[in-house]
Amino acid sequence: MNTVFDAAVDPALVDRSLAGSTFGSMWLDIPRPHYPAPSGSLTCDTLVIGGGYTGLWSALHAARRHPDRRIVLLEADRIGWAASGRNGGFVDASLTHGFENGKSRWPNEIDTLERMGMENLDGMQAEITELGLDSEWQRTGMLTVATEPHQVEWLREAAADDQGQFLDVAQVRDEVDSPTYRAGLFSPDTCAIVNPAKLALELARACRDVGVEIFEHTSATEIISGGAALRVRTDGPVVTCRQVVLATNVFPSLLRRNRLLTVPVYDYVLATEPLTDAQLDRIGWQRRQGVGDSANQFHYYRLSMDNRIVWGGYDAIYHFGRRVRSAYEDRQDTYRKLAAHFFVTFPQLDDVRFTHRWAGAIDTNTRFCAHWGLAREGRVAYVNGFTGLGVAATRFAADVCLDLLDGVETPRTRLEMVRKKPLPFPPEPLASIGIQATRWSLDRADHHGGRRNLLLKALDAAGLGFDS
Known part of the structure; x- marks a missing residue:
């Protein structure tokens, strides 16, 4: 068919x-500002690794929560050069990569997740207006x-x-x-569109305005724990800090245990x-x-x-x-x-x-939306797995990371979605075999009236089905 x-x-x-x-x-x-590489070793309270949306929101909100702290952000390339400067600019309220995906995984808290997603989107719009971010924001639906x-x-x-x-x-x-x-579904309030690169660059400007120090062309290579401080090795100087937000998303995690959780x-x-x-x-x-x-x-x-x-x-x-x-x-x-x-x-x-x-x-990841965690005795927070619907969700994710580092229980950190991690992908060659078989099956379903084959039904039963 x-x-x-x-x-x-x-x-x-x-x-x-x-x-x-x-x-x-x-x-x-478009013209983009350049931020320097560090000229010597650095000491700070909070180090953010990654200069995309997740890292930028984390640094901005960390500085706004704790204006007395020194916040440093490191970017391996340039601000917003990866997913944050290449996506379609859809700012969707969903935190779960769609209602159906969220409902199938967290049926008891889907109403809360939907409400929090809308609150996050409204809050993002208000914050962009408050900070005067020139991001071409349009609440189009x-x-x-x-x-x-x-x-x-x-x-x-x-x-x-x-x-x-x-x-x-x-x-x-x-x-x-x-x-x-043949038909349509119009949701007038759940989505905005934005210029994604301008949003990243304007967030960086807002970070700088509240005292965040931004360094480009500085790749973090290792987190060393032990003692009162963390030491982060880079391809330049060492950074000494109290806590880290790891916002490297698609790139190999500095925490080895996380490397099988995303592809x-x-x-x-x-x-x-x-x-x-x-x-x-x-x-x-x-x-x-x-x-x-x-x-x-x-x-x-x-x-x-x-x-x-x-x-x-x-x-x-x-x-x-x-x-x-x-x-x-x-x-x-x-x-x-x-x-x-x-x-x-x-x-x-x-x-x-x-x-x-x-x-x-x-x-x-295997649940198609973000997952969080703490490492190194609660001093490193991380988030990964947005699956392409992260322009708004990264702002929520940043606040979860900061809640976790602050050690405070909030409605965000009480979510099952935040407390539980997805199943890891298997190692190669099993990962490639499984992903390609799933992709073939999804294409087959599209060509057979949406009917899911035995593989997709088995994945659905195991909570691994793509449903958004």
Whole structure:
């Protein structure tokens, strides 16, 4: 059985659309401030390792909680250069990578998790306004679309669960006009869109404004415990500190015991040239919602401030060995597939070209949302596993890390989601075999009316099923 995205697209159209594209994140194609590497050894109260969203929110909130403490942030490359500067800019309220994923894992606290997620999103918006962060924030809401008959009922069920307003085919095409749409679910308050790189850079500025010291091009290599202080070795000087927030996400953890808990999965993105008014009129999209379809292998897309369509998803590629390598990013087969799917979705935009193509690694675990922990006698807090839906969740995660380091019990730290860890992935070659078999099964389900095979049913029963 074919899906709508198996439709034939003229290869010449795909070739033309990609011919002039630049390899690299559109978001990072802007002037960025440089922060120095440390010139000598450092001593601080709290050391944050990682200059993406998790690290930046951790440093900012640590400084705001404890203005008398010295906070230092180390980044191995440049602020926001990895996932925080490459994602689609969807700021979703969910802390659990979707309602269904959260409900299946924590049914007794899903209402609390949903409430906390909305409070975090509202708090993030208020804090961005308070600090004057120029991040192109737009509270547009999220439009989920059905492109296959069986997905229509899924959206009806979600609407019955108060996850949004169900839209029939005419209503959804009145919002965004695609011949692939069969129904929609509009959630007006649960999502914003943002310029992801600007958000990271503005968070760094806010950190600096409250006294956080930021150092780039400084890679932490080892945490040495024992005695009254922690010592963190880097490829430069040693940093001595009282506590550490480990915010390295997809990169190999400095805590060896955590290295089997996540794997890197590569996500790929295209961005069009700015649409003219006439081109935009062909598809509507007046409310500028974020859009995602309902398949297991799904696409996500949104408009930038200058009316480019940022179009990503579908392929999620795992490479044997858990390695994070730039060589995995320029994958022409996937970019061609994404371009073809774009023209299936919007055939009326066959005169549009792509200006940028890029990719990045997502940190995922076996429950598809963040997990936390403490190490080194409670002096190191860590969080990993956002699975690509972390723009808002990292802010919540940072507060959990700081709660844990402060040794205080809060509604956040009492959550089962925070207290329990996911099952680890097996070592290679079992990890690769399992991940590729799961990916094949998800694709098969998309091509068979959503029906899950024995492998997916077994994973569901074990609490390992992908369901968001």
